[in-house]
Amino acid sequence: MEPTRVEQLVDDEWKPVHGITNVVIYDEQQITRxxxxxxxxxxxxTALMHAYAEAARPLLEQVGRAFQTLHQARLVESDGKPTMRRDRPAWQSPYGPPARRH
Structure with a gap:
């Protein structure tokens, strides 16, 4: 069986349309259905997304309050990055003193 050829009229000339593997023609009743x-x-x-948003709202509000508390305690900056620790000087490594060579 020879494949069906699909062509379109371009500038008063029929030219093949490449890449089409299947053509389905629906009647008006099928299109309506x-x-x-x-x-x-x-x-x-849409209903699913609204339900998901409503279900997630309490958790997201709680996360927002927790972040606000951390920000007010100056443990994180406004972009969420941790602030410098207050229990050690700025020059000291957070990983402890450097290893000593003997």
Missing amino acids: ITERIREVQDAM
């Missing part, structure tokens, strides 16, 4: 199904799926996805 497909459109309705797409709308149903879209509505279901």
Whole structure:
């Protein structure tokens, strides 16, 4: 069986359309059903995303309050990076004193 050729009219000349492997022609009733199904799926996805956002809201608010507490205690900067520790001088390594060579 010879493959079906798909062509389009360009400048009054029929030219082949490359890369098309399948062509399906729907009637108006099929298009209406497909459109309705797409709308149903879209509505279901929207409802799912709203439910997810509402479920995540308390956790995200708690994380925000925890971050605000850490920021007020000056343990993190406004971008979330830790601040310098107050229990050691700025020049001292957070990993302890350097190893001594003998």
